[in-house]
Amino acid sequence: MDNGKSANLEKENSDEEQDSLANLHEDKSFLRTLTRNQRYSLTRRIQAEYDRNQKRNKRSTLPSAWTESQDDPTEYFSRxxxxxxxxxxxxxxxxxxxxxxxxxxxxxxxxxxxxxxxxxxxxxxxxxxxxxxxxxxxxxxxxxxxxxxxxxxxxxxxxxxAFCSEGNLFEIDQNTLINLDRHKLGAPLRHVPLLIDLLCQCADELANTPGIFRTCHSKNTMTDLKSKLVSLYQDDPAYFDHEVREILDEEAYRNPRIKGGLLKEILSCFPEPLCxxxxxxxxxxxxxxxxxxxxxxxxxxxxxxxxxxxxxxxxxxxxxxxxxxxxxxxxxxxxxxxxxxxxxxxxxxxxxxxxxxxxxxxxxxxxxxxxxxxxxxxxxxxxxxVPKSIVNQLRQYKTDKSKLQSKGLWNLLPWKKQKDFHGDSIQKLITESSKLVVPVAAGENMSHRTVLLIIEDEKRIQYKTVPYSFDEKNSVKDMMKTVLGRHSKNSLFIEREGNLLEERNVPKSANLMAVFSENRGADFVLRTMPLNFVSDAL
Structure with a gap:
């Protein structure tokens, strides 16, 4: 029975992979970003998928569209x-x-x-x-x-x-575990499971223990520790993170070898290994x-x-x-x-x-x-x-896929033709312009050597225009200090959309002029985080 399920899952995955390859090949803007070797790889992968399905008598021929050479004619499909x-x-x-x-x-x-x-x-x-x-x-x-x-x-x-969403702490998959922690802690930005994070915070203890991960630990002690943690996850206490810390700090479990063994046990119990x-x-x-x-x-x-x-x-x-x-x-x-x-x-x-x-x-x-x-x-x-070459491919892909439109105020307003504009529209123009100031400034003011920053915090959104003529040596960190002052340490600089598909978190060490000139169609956001915000990804 299990063999039949695994065979069906393998076929399903193969079909999904093949469909995704088909979508990639039809996406001409994606193909234009590929290097020569990447095109060879894509062609080879598509051919292998069709050969695999041909053996299963699902599809007998390779579509002619995939046999067309993009740049360099070869006899790649001849064998x-x-x-x-x-x-x-x-x-x-x-x-x-x-x-x-x-x-x-x-x-x-x-x-x-x-x-x-x-x-x-x-x-x-x-x-x-x-x-x-x-x-x-x-x-x-x-x-x-x-x-x-x-x-x-x-x-x-x-x-x-492989995944398993049902079971105790030492039976579920990584995604289920992190979603469980996010719900219990009320922390949607958490990226590492709480238990793994706490064990990794004991780095100094583990680093000073001879033979850590190699020496054996007490099996009975490990069983007791695991059972307490499983019960805690099932009980769902109000102060969940404090309860987990207290268990790990109990005298019976303070031995670094036990903590190292627990970390190894968690990693080995995932239905699918990390790599x-x-x-x-x-x-x-x-x-x-x-x-x-x-x-x-x-x-x-x-x-x-x-x-x-x-x-x-x-x-x-x-x-x-x-x-x-x-x-x-x-x-x-x-x-x-x-x-x-x-x-x-x-x-x-x-x-x-x-x-x-x-x-x-x-x-x-x-x-x-x-x-x-x-x-x-x-x-x-x-x-x-992420290598710079792939980031460049990503920017080229977005630019080819949808040419950046001019963000002039006239194009963004509800009317399309000049005759639709009349005296009663003046009040509407004032109202709409307050909504459209961000894209207008971000798109148009670049030519005037200024850029509009969107400042987001927990309570409100502000707009501030800063000169684009910063010194060549100025970094993002310098600009953030100027605009936010002491709050700059707890803030992020975001490059939003433009020639990327979504947001990019820009490092504070980046050159400010280079960031602005790299993506002129983007909105730039200064996002201040709560003072108690701690990112476990750092």
Missing amino acids: THPVKQQDMVLEETHDCRHNIRFENEGERKWRKATVLPPRTGNVRFSDLGELDMGFVQTAAILNIDSILISLKERPLKIRKP IRSFSPGFEAVGKLKDLNSQLELLNMLFLTLPSVNQHILRRILKLFKTISENEEMNKMSSKNIGVCLAPTLFMDKSSKPSKLSSTEIGLKMQSLSLALEIMIEYHQVITF
Whole structure:
């Protein structure tokens, strides 16, 4: 019965993937943003899906529209099995590599890396909205495919992650857990489950404990702790977060090894591992790449392709692992040791079927996954950035898809022709102009070297015009200090719409003139947050 359900789910996922590919191919504005290697990857993925369905006798022929070459005529479709056509990709993709500066650190295996930001600032995965991240993930998948093609590997299979919305704390999936915490805490902006966040806050204790994650803990003590937490989640007390803290602070559970074991237990009990089981071939391919830049590029693309909740949790625990590895002399746990201990937890789940691989093949697979996790720990900040090239593709996609219209006052008012304007419309003009001042100023005043900022706080919305002729060296932080004063520390600078699909959270270190000139059709918002606001994504 279970086999039948899994087979039906696989067919359903394959159909959804194929339909999404069809939509992408019909979207000409999307195709115009793709590089040569990305087009090869998209073509190869579509061909593979149709070959797979042809074997199931669902569709017998490939539509002629997909056989048309976009730029470079090739005989890409001439062979029967596209997975054997790796030689068609004549060059590796270098478009999505970050501009990184490496610093030598003596005898350390991994050098310290700094991502050099463009003038508009680096873009993290958490800075973009859901629609924009959807585009980023599509571009990332195509880049993953191009890398796998160069390694003569099969394309990455995209499948729906396993989920379980019913059960106790140690049985439900990541999305259900975070939604449960948001409801209990009244915190819709929370991105990391409360229990994981609290355990990661014990970084100093864990970092000073020898053999953390490696040594065994008391099974009875762990069972008692889990049962108390499960009961607490079921009882739903008024001060939920305080109750969780009190349980973790009880004398019987203060041992850092117990907290480390609890974190490992939570991560291993998810129905779908954080790094998604179907993505494992991509992570395994990291070991086949020879240079560090290529490895970071592939890991960066894989991270960006993960679901949003997985990304936030993974970034949080990778930061914890990095802190532990920096205290290697104290705890004897280097990033390599952590990779060996936790790679099975993050890449594989307990419900996996017995592997048909030999013991040697399983050993090589785990070695590759451990290496991937080791690099992710050492360069956890690098893999969370969206490459500038993909951000440029996203801006080009929005600009091609809908040309930015002039936001003149006349075009925005209800009347369309000049004859519709009469004396009685003057009062209406005054009323409507108060509503339309934001888009008018944002679109038109740029030519007058000024920009209108929308200032949003909990109580009201204000508008303030600032000179566009800021000094070339001025940053977003300088402008926020000028406009908001002491409130600037607890505020966000938002680039809204324009040539993006949604909002972008602009880093305070970005150059102000570059941000304004990059997206002239956008509205710029200063959003002041409540004083008690704490983002667990930072």
